[in-house]
Amino acid sequence: MVKTGGLADVSAALPAALSELPDEEIDIRVGTVAYRGVDNLPGFSLTKTFVAQTPAGALTIRIFEGRLGKGNVPVYAVDPEGFFDRHGLYGEDGGEYSDNLERFSLWNHALLHLPGVVGYSPDIIHANDWQTALSIPLFPHVIRPKIQAKPHRSVISIHNMAFQGVYPLSQWHWTGLPPAYNSFDGLEFHGRLSLLKGGVQFADLVTTVSPGYREEVLSEPGGCGLSGALRHRQDRFVGLLNGIDDREWDPASDPFLPVHFSGSDPTPKDLLKERMRKEWGFSPGERRPMFGVVSRMAHQKGLDLLAETLLTMGEKGDLGGEWIVLGSGDPNLEGLWRTIQALFPDQIHLRIGFDEPLAHRIIGAADFLVVPSVYEPCGLTQMYAMRYGTLPVVNPTGGLRDTVADGKTGIWMEELSENGIRKAIFKARTLFLEGHEIKEMRTRAMAVDSSWKNRAREYIRVYRRLMETPPWHNPLE
Ligand code: ADP
Numbered sequence: 001m002v003k004t005g006g007l008a009d010v011s012a013a014l015p016a017a018l019s020e021l022p023d024e025e026i027d028i029r030v031g032t033v034a035y036r037g038v039d040n041l042p043g044f045s046l047t048k049t050f051v052a053q054t055p056a057g058a059l060t061i062r063i064f065e066g067r068l069g070k071g072n073v074p075v076y077a078v079d080p081e082g083f084f085d086r087h088g089l090y091g092e093d094g095g096e097y098s099d100n101l102e103r104f105s106l107w108n109h110a111l112l113h114l115p116g117v118v119g120y121s122p123d124i125i126h127a128n129d130w131q132t133a134l135s136i137p138l139f140p141h142v143i144r145p146k147i148q149a150k151p152h153r154s155v156i157s158i159h160n161m162a163f164q165g166v167y168p169l170s171q172w173h174w175t176g177l178p179p180a181y182n183s184f185d186g187l188e189f190h191g192r193l194s195l196l197k198g199g200v201q202f203a204d205l206v207t208t209v210s211p212g213y214r215e216e217v218l219s220e221p222g223g224c225g226l227s228g229a230l231r232h233r234q235d236r237f238v239g240l241l242n243g244i245d246d247r248e249w250d251p252a253s254d255p256f257l258p259v260h261f262s263g264s265d266p267t268p269k270d271l272l273k274e275r276m277r278k279e280w281g282f283s284p285g286e287r288r289p290m291f292g293v294v295s296r297m298a299h300q301k302g303l304d305l306l307a308e309t310l311l312t313m314g315e316k317g318d319l320g321g322e323w324i325v326l327g328s329g330d331p332n333l334e335g336l337w338r339t340i341q342a343l344f345p346d347q348i349h350l351r352i353g354f355d356e357p358l359a360h361r362i363i364g365a366a367d368f369l370v371v372p373s374v375y376e377p378c379g380l381t382q383m384y385a386m387r388y389g390t391l392p393v394v395n396p397t398g399g400l401r402d403t404v405a406d407g408k409t410g411i412w413m414e415e416l417s418e419n420g421i422r423k424a425i426f427k428a429r430t431l432f433l434e435g436h437e438i439k440e441m442r443t444r445a446m447a448v449d450s451s452w453k454n455r456a457r458e459y460i461r462v463y464r465r466l467m468e469t470p471p472w473h474n475p476l477e
């Protein structure tokens with residue numbers, strides 16, 4: 001899988017979990033992008049080449065096929081003539097590729113030919129975010145007349161309203177949609193086009209990744225301009241909590257951890273912390289809480305405010321404990337964190353980059369994971385943390401509010417401000433130093449079952465209900 005954040009975790013773990021539900025027989029296929037390097041991925045091989053008509057004319061499409069999870073879910077990585085054979089996924093050096101609408105549209109066209117090419121007639125197509133949103137209005141125009149014998153249903157899942165795939169109308173031709181869709185009832189969005197709006201308008205069902213975030217996006221500013229469109233679909237819009245892959249994130253067997261522990265045997269967690277403290281260069285001795293951060297460096301994640309808070313706290317020389325911070329993204333934020341690290345080298349260990357093993361080690365070794373997000377559709381790291389007995393310290397917004405219980409499995413900031421963050425850090429420190437309550441909270445956090453095993457069942461229920469409900473979509477001509 002290709003990963004820049006939680007969408008990758010979800011698009012691998014949910015299909016795997018669905019296919020492994022013991023009493024369900026569902027035939028799931030995953031379509032994804034053939035990014036650079038797919039031909040060298042273990043288990044992936046070129047299985048089909050075909051020619052498809054697209055807004056760029058006839059294109060040669062290559063399909064690399066692999067398998068996912070114990071249920072051997074087929075994964076098709078679709079390559080429309082090398083459009084994704086690039087260094088970045090969406091762009092490079094902080095900028096977006098200028099032809100993103102063209103490349104993602106051609107990929108959506110290619111994807112819709114998949115069922116015909118591999119001989120599969122889906123009951124439901126399930127799109128995620130702006131990247132696949134176009135396939136929802138496009139489906140009846142590209143596919144149904146040709147191969148789809150039975151009526152299908154479509155679902156769009158929104159993982160983040162802030163990313164909609166908005167492009168100038170001068171690029172409309174790349175969508176391949178009939179002109180009627182270039183309207184307020186279609187994809188038109190303040191004089192531009194929004195791919196995500198197309199998904200919201202035409203999907204039979206719209207989902208997002210937590211009930212809390214669902215409420216937030218039904219009004220502005222949470223809806224990022226689409227709250228009206230979402231309110232219009234309100235009775236076919238549900239919030240379903242993400243889950244976690246509890247095999248990949250299991251403190252009892254995590255291959256990235258040098259020491260293992262579990263809910264029934266939590267003591268080795270202290271040993272792990274000591275091992276990692278040494279590795280990260282913290283001085284031995286003093287008993288101090290360890291605060292971890294594993295995050296995209298983006299304004300969404302509140303890392304600018306956290307950095308400012310630490311700078312202010314640092315004026316008194318005390319950051320509340322030891323900090324181990326891993327993140328990458330916005331170059332300004334990366335720079336800000338480098339500055340803090342240089343100011344307080346004995347209190348912060350910083351790693352700029354994307355480093356999966358280190359993410360596991362931080363989440364395993366820290367006492368607290370700090371997640372001061374401005375907004376958070378669901379958030380996965382707080383759930384991973386709880387499983388590892390690492391208490392999340394969160395701004396209770398969206399999925400963070402839905403998944404972390406204040407004072408029971410984590411700590412809520414009173415407000416998202418320097419003061420709110422500082423108070424939460426000191427509350428955490430007190431908990432740590434007093435020692436008794438934190439143990440109970442850890443035990444409780446580790447006992448929370450956030451696994452996809454349970455949450456995938458919600459999707460099954462929703463899919464079932466969807467198949468029993470008449471289709472909503474009404475293709476425009
Ligand atoms: P988002 O998708 O908004 O970034 P989530 O909490 O849903 O937030 O998912 C983030 C995922 O990306 C988690 O699996 C987390 O461990 C991982 N992650 C984030 N930043 C890094 C990083 N710098 N290195 C390794 N993994 C990271």
Ligand code: GLC
Binds near residue numbers: 209380
């Ligand atoms: C997005 C959201 C995050 C969510 C993830 C997976 O990246 O920012 O909150 O957990 O998608 O749904």
